[in-house]
Amino acid sequence: xxxxxxxxxxxxxxxxxxxxxxxxxxxxxxxxxxxxxxxxxxxxxxxxxxxxxxxxxxxxxxxxxxxxxxxxxxxxxxxxxxxxxxxxxxxxxxxxxxxxxxxxxxxxxxxxxxxxxxxxxxxxxxxxxxxxxxxxxxxxxxxxxxxxxxxxxxxxxxxxxxxxxxxxxxxxxxxxxxxxxxxxxxxxxxxxxxxxxxxxxxxxxxxxxxxxxxxxxxxxxxxxxxxxxxxxxxxxxxxxxxxxxxxxxxxxxxxxxxxxxxxxxxxxxxxxxxxxxxxxxxxxxxxxxx
Amino acid sequence: xxxxxxxxxxxxxxxxxxxxxxxxxxxxxxxxxxxxxxxxxxxxxxxxxxxxxxxxxxxxxxxxxxxxxxxxxxxxxxxxxxxxxxxxxxxxxxxxxxxxxxxxxxxxxxxxxxxxxxxxxxxxxxxxxxxxxxxxxxxxxxxxxxxxxxxxxxxxxxxxxxxxxxxxxxxxxxxxxxxxxxxxxxxxxxxxxxxxxxxxxxxxxxxxxxxxxxxxxxxxxxxxxxxxxxxxxxxxxxxxxxxxxxxxxxxxxxxxxxxxxxxxxxxxxxxxxxxxxxxxxxxxxxxxxxxxxxxxxxxxxxxxxxxxxxxxxxxxxxxxxxxxxxxxxxxxxxxxxxxxxxxxxxxxxxxxxxxxxxxxxxxxxxxxxxxxxxxxxxxxxxxxxxxx
Numbered sequence: 001x002x003x004x005x006x007x008x009x010x011x012x013x014x015x016x017x018x019x020x021x022x023x024x025x026x027x028x029x030x031x032x033x034x035x036x037x038x039x040x041x042x043x044x045x046x047x048x049x050x051x052x053x054x055x056x057x058x059x060x061x062x063x064x065x066x067x068x069x070x071x072x073x074x075x076x077x078x079x080x081x082x083x084x085x086x087x088x089x090x091x092x093x094x095x096x097x098x099x100x101x102x103x104x105x106x107x108x109x110x111x112x113x114x115x116x117x118x119x120x121x122x123x124x125x126x127x128x129x130x131x132x133x134x135x136x137x138x139x140x141x142x143x144x145x146x147x148x149x150x151x152x153x154x155x156x157x158x159x160x161x162x163x164x165x166x167x168x169x170x171x172x173x174x175x176x177x178x179x180x181x182x183x184x185x186x187x188x189x190x191x192x193x194x195x196x197x198x199x200x201x202x203x204x205x206x207x208x209x210x211x212x213x214x215x216x217x218x219x220x221x222x223x224x225x226x227x228x229x230x231x232x233x234x235x236x237x238x239x240x241x242x243x244x245x246x247x248x249x250x251x252x253x254x255x256x257x258x259x260x261x262x263x264x265x266x267x268x269x270x271x272x273x274x275x276x277x278x279x280x281x282x283x284x285x286x287x288x289x290x
Numbered sequence: 291x292x293x294x295x296x297x298x299x300x301x302x303x304x305x306x307x308x309x310x311x312x313x314x315x316x317x318x319x320x321x322x323x324x325x326x327x328x329x330x331x332x333x334x335x336x337x338x339x340x341x342x343x344x345x346x347x348x349x350x351x352x353x354x355x356x357x358x359x360x361x362x363x364x365x366x367x368x369x370x371x372x373x374x375x376x377x378x379x380x381x382x383x384x385x386x387x388x389x390x391x392x393x394x395x396x397x398x399x400x401x402x403x404x405x406x407x408x409x410x411x412x413x414x415x416x417x418x419x420x421x422x423x424x425x426x427x428x429x430x431x432x433x434x435x436x437x438x439x440x441x442x443x444x445x446x447x448x449x450x451x452x453x454x455x456x457x458x459x460x461x462x463x464x465x466x467x468x469x470x471x472x473x474x475x476x477x478x479x480x481x482x483x484x485x486x487x488x489x490x491x492x493x494x495x496x497x498x499x500x501x502x503x504x505x506x507x508x509x510x511x512x513x514x515x516x517x518x519x520x521x522x523x524x525x526x527x528x529x530x531x532x533x534x535x536x537x538x539x540x541x542x543x544x545x546x547x548x549x550x551x552x553x554x555x556x557x558x559x560x561x562x563x564x565x566x567x568x569x570x571x572x573x574x575x576x577x578x579x580x581x582x583x584x585x586x587x588x589x590x591x592x593x594x595x596x597x598x599x600x601x602x603x604x605x606x607x608x609x610x611x612x613x614x615x616x617x618x619x620x621x622x623x624x625x626x627x628x629x630x631x632x633x634x635x636x637x638x639x640x641x642x643x644x645x646x647x648x649x650x651x652x653x654x655x656x657x658x659x660x661x662x663x664x665x666x667x668x669x670x671x672x673x674x675x676x677x678x
Binding site: 003006007009010013014017115116117119121126128135136137206209210211213216219220251254255258259260262263 | 338339342468494497500501502504506508509512524528529532535536538553556557559560561
């Protein structure tokens with residue numbers, strides 16, 4: 001039992017990072033129909049800027065705030081100067097633009113903050129917490145709690161606030177939303193800022209666990225994307241469940257089968273799931289038929 | 291107009307000087323030519339953690355040698371190229387160094403892959419090369435013109451397993467990553483453990499970018515392993531270390547010389563306390579007894595490097611230092627830059643004191659280091675301390 005619990009905690013910790021990474025993809029995908037491959041780099045920026053500022057004597061909360069701010073500005077610039085000028089370009093061109101942006105961000109980051117591995121100190125120490133024979137680090141609780149809080153906040157934003165409802169309307173039908181007086185341009189900008197914010201928070205929460213480096217966005221972003229696809233691309237709830245599921249599958253397979261198959265088996269499962277349910281676990285079947 | 295007069299004037303002076311020089315050095319025309327050193331490092335790309343300190347070290351010491359008058363009165367000219375961690379580029383730069391720059395010897399490349407990509411060309415054009423890649427394929431089988439500076443993973447495994455044996459450990463767990471370094475290290479450890487009578491009770495591999503290792507550590511915890519050895523590079527060993535403490539394991543934790551860096555101490559934080567690893571003298575230089583042949587050199591290299599570049603010294607920069615200095619030493623002993631003579635001199639290198647250890651080459655050993663190149667060190671209060 002305690003072994004199972006240990007694997008479960010491991011899966012939930014990693015899974016909540018994947019979930020947050022996937023959630024960022026979802027927001028931009030809904031707003032513009034584009035998979036933003038620079039999403040992983042938002043995670044990197046959050047972690048790296050914090051890790052760079054803390055050794056310079058910045059208090060942790062201040063460093064984190066600045067890191068999030070920088071990432072949001074970066075996301076806004078990406079939308080303003082790379083995505084918006086492309087106008088009505090098809091999604092494939094936009095995806096290529098985001099890949100370019102990702103390489104650009106990594107290039108700047110490695111020149112400004114170095115190519116070394118960095119670490120962000122754990123928010124509340126490294127003394128493990130014991131629970132029913134399993135132990136977990138306080139930072140894991142931060143990651144899971146942070147992910148839960150962020151998901152709750154985003155859910156409220158989309159369901160409860162007028163701006164959020166406007167964004168949803170745009171996701172459902174951009175032309176109709178524009179006719180209804182919703183400013184789609186600023187909505188798009190907001191969507192990128194939001195995904196930058198989520199990415200930065202995820203990056204900061206993950207950095208004490210995973211450590212961080214200028215190209216870590218590649219692996220974290222990819223896992224987030226897989227999680228989001230598993231849950232149904234475009235569905236926020238699905239992205240979170242997909243991310244958590246991916247993390248738990250990895251941990252269980254590493255624990256009960258072999259760490260060597262850890263990456264292979266979830267991907268095989270994903271292929272099977274996608275064959276049976278092409279829209280993902282929670283993706284709406286209707287959307288693409290319209 | 292004035293400019294022209296001046297430059298004409300200067301030109302004639304230069305010509306005169308050159309004429310005088312060539313008359314003076316008649317008979318040994320090559321003596322005043324610079325010694326041309328070629329270098330290929332991975333200053334950018336994934337292997338930049340190797341190539342970046344190597345590039346810095348080479349520039350710094352070539353400048354220092356020239357400021358002090360060069361080698362046997364000859365200046366040293368450095369032709370350095372960055373292969374961007376790409377083996378194909380290393381090959382084309384090697385071609386350029388050999389055919390256009392006419393280098394006398396080569397230091398590099400940083401990685402095993404890049405080095406092996408240049409080997410056929412080097413062997414065909416017979417240019418002595420001091421490789422900075424660590425793989426055993428570089429020197430096994432022996433290639434007449436290729437020598438290797440870094441410690442091999444076999445040497446590291448020998449040092450670690452020897453230490454285990456000394457502590458009375460008979461069963462241990464091995465976690466290795468799926469990179470070339472981890473794979474080759476796992477292979478060497480398995481062979482060595484079998485011959486030394488040690489049992490590997492848990493033998494698992496992990497991905498270099500894995501974010502959490504608790505399932506692996508759980509396996510170790512459930513086994514009867516008396517020690518854990520992790521063979522890998524990058525951030526993963528730091529994550530393993532944290533998970534190891536998280537699950538409250540009390541057995542000795544061993545790392546390899548890949549973790550002998552101040553960066554690892556920072557990444558692992560308090561969890562890193564007590565980890566054992568083989569390390570070159572560099573990281574315990576100030577604690578060495580005064581009689582130690584490597585002490586003065588290691589202390590000076592560390593001080594010079596850190597003062598000049600404001601960043602921590604690393605084992606990898608040390609390999610470049612050893613390569614450059616051993617190459618120049620061979621030129622000195624050969625009395626010329628004749629490639630065949632330099633090669634012979636390199637092969638006869640005996641008790642050459644470097645940063646990474648004391649090298650003795652032979653026709654059957656182009657690595658030159660033995661187990662004395664490693665000191666067993668432990669992290670204590672955020673510092674490396676030698677354990678006897």
